[in-house]
Amino acid sequence: MSHSKHKRISVVGALAATALMALAACSSGGSTGTTTSGAAAGSGDKLITVGFSQVGSESGWRAANTKDIQETLTKENGFDLKFSDAQQKQENQIQAIRTYIAQGVDVIAFSPVVESGWDAVLEEAKAAKIPVVLTDRAVDSKDTSLYVTFLGSDFIKEGKAAGDWAVTEFGDKPTNIVELQGTTGSAPANDRMAGFKEAIASHTNLKIIASQTGNFTRSEGKTVMEGFLQANPSIDLVFAHNDDMGLGAIEAIEAAGKVPGKDIKIVTVDAVHDGMQALADGKINFIAECSPLLGQQLADVVKQVMAGKTPEKRIITTETTFTQEQAKAALPTRKY
Numbered sequence: 643m644s645h646s647k648h649k650r651i652s653v654v655g656a657l658a659a660t661a662l663m664a665l666a667a668c669s670s671g672g673s674t675g676t677t678t679s680g681a682a683a684g685s686g687d688k689l690i691t692v693g694f695s696q697v698g699s700e701s702g703w704r705a706a707n708t709k710d711i712q713e714t715l716t717k718e719n720g721f722d723l724k725f726s727d728a729q730q731k732q733e734n735q736i737q738a739i740r741t742y743i744a745q746g747v748d749v750i751a752f753s754p755v756v757e758s759g760w761d762a763v764l765e766e767a768k769a770a771k772i773p774v775v776l777t778d779r780a781v782d783s784k785d786t787s788l789y790v791t792f793l794g795s796d797f798i799k800e801g802k803a804a805g806d807w808a809v810t811e812f813g814d815k816p817t818n819i820v821e822l823q824g825t826t827g828s829a830p831a832n833d834r835m836a837g838f839k840e841a842i843a844s845h846t847n848l849k850i851i852a853s854q855t856g857n858f859t860r861s862e863g864k865t866v867m868e869g870f871l872q873a874n875p876s877i878d879l880v881f882a883h884n885d886d887m888g889l890g891a892i893e894a895i896e897a898a899g900k901v902p903g904k905d906i907k908i909v910t911v912d913a914v915h916d917g918m919q920a921l922a923d924g925k926i927n928f929i930a931e932c933s934p935l936l937g938q939q940l941a942d943v944v945k946q947v948m949a950g951k952t953p954e955k956r957i958i959t960t961e962t963t964f965t966q967e968q969a970k971a972a973l974p975t976r977k978y
Contacts, residue, residue, distance in 0.1 A: 689722040690948055693742030695752035697779070698730040700825075700858045701886040702914040706978035707753075707778065707934035714937030721941070730825065730857070732756055736763045743770050749944050753778040756827035764788035773947050777936055779829040786955065790947055793939055793957040795932045797833030803930040803963050804834070804881055804909045805841025811907065811927070814847055817878045820870045821853040822863050822891060824883035830932075831855070834883045834911055851877075856887040863890025871898045882910045885917025885929065892925050903927055913964055915976055921969040929969070931961040934978055 692715055696708055708725075715721040724747060728734040732755045742750050743766055750772055754760060760781045767774050768788055776792040783789075808819070821838075824831030835853075842848040852870050856863040863886060870877060871894060880895075882888035888910035895902040902908055902925045910917055913931040920926040939957060946953045964972065 687720060689717060690720055690749065690944060691722045691724065691745075691747040692944055693724045693726075693738070693745065693747040693750045695726050695728055695735045695738040695742075695750075697728055697735075697753045697755050699727060700730055701860075701884055701912075702916055702978075703884060703886070703912045703932065703934050704858075706914060707936060710935045710937035710978075711777075711940060712937075714941050715944075719941060721944070728755055730755055732759060736760075739763050739767065743767055743772060746770075747772060749773050749775060749947060751775040751777055751940060751944070754781050754829070755825070757782040757829050757832065758827065761785065761788065775940065775943055775947070777940055778934075791943055791953045791955055791957055793936060793943060793959070795830075795959050795961060797830045797932075798837035798840075800830075800911045800930040800932055800961070801834035801837025801839075802841045803837075804911060804928070805838040807909055807928045807930075807963075808838075808848060808879060808881070809842060809845050812848060812878070815878075817848045818874065818876050819848060819850045819879045819881055820867075820874065820877050821850050822866055822880065822882040822887040823853060823855040824858045824887075826855045830911075831883055838881055850881075856882070856890065858884050858886060860886040860890040860893075863887030864893045865890070867891040867894035868897070871895070871900075877906050880906060880908045882908065884932075885910045885912040885914050885920075885926075888926055889916055889920060892920060913969075914978055915973070918964065918969045918973055918976060921964060921966055922973055924966060927966070929964045931963060933959050933961050 694711060697704060699705055715723040726738040735752060735755055739750055740763060750767055757780060761783050764774060774789040776789050778794040780792050823835060851874055854866045856866045867890060880891050882891060888908050891908060892902040895906050900906055907927045909928045910926055911930045911932055913929045917926060917929055921929050943953050
C-alpha cells in the first residue's frame, strides 16, 4: 500500500499526541517493554515511528539484542517502537513488514531470518517511500536501493577468527572437527562457515567430518551433538556458530562421559554471558565476539535518515575475541 509523506506525518503526529496524554501515568510500555515517563516527549516533538521485525528469541544473544533495541528506541528518546517477533519464520516477517507499510511507519528495521526472498516486500516498502534498515543480518538482493544501510557484524571475520584459533591450537596434529551450523540460509550461518573454512583451508590436518544445523538453539545443539558423538568416535573440536549451540554441545559431551574443553575442545561465536561463563570455567576454549548491542547505532541511523541524510551503506560493529583469562576479566562488567 502506498502512503504519502503527508499522511505518515499525520499518523506520527497523532501517535505523539496520544503518547503525551498517556505519559502522565507510569506504564510498562506495551510494545517496547520499557517503563515510560513524560520527560523527553513532553516538548511536543513528534515521535519517529519505527516498525521492527525481530528474527525470534532463539538464543541468549537474540534476547540481549531485543532488550537493547527496546530500551533504546523509547518514547523518551523520541521513538514510537512497533515490535514483532517472527519466531524464526520468514513468512511472519514478511507479514510484519507489510503491516508496518499499511500503518505508514516512518522507518522499517528488521533482522532477516534468511538472506533470500525479500525483494517483493522491500519493493512494496520502497513504493510507499518508507526507508528500510537491515540490522544484524544481510539480504542477498542485487538491488541495494531497497534498503538504506546494513548495520551489523562481519560474520566472515568471526568465522575466520574461530578458524585461526583452531590452526594455532592444533598446529599440525590431525584434528577431527564437527560443525554446529546456525539456521540454514541465514547470513551468520553462511558467513561464519565460509570464514572458518577459509582459515583452515591450507591446513589439511584440520578436517570437518560432520556438519549440521542446530538452528542457533541450545536444545538442538545438544541433540545434533549427541548424533555426532554416536556417529563419530573420535572428535577433537566442536565449532559452534553461536554460544547457545556450544552450550548444548557441552551437555551432550558431558552426558557421553567426556570432558568439554579438554577431551573435546569447543570454539564458538557470540560471547553472551552463559558462553563467557563456560569459557571462564574452561568448558569452552575460545569465543569470537558478536555484539548484540545495536540499539544506539540503530537509533542514530534512523535519526540520520529522518533528517534527510544518507548513512554509510555498511556499518560494522566493533568486536573482539576472548580466551579463558580474558573472559574471567570481562565477566564482572558484562552487559549481556
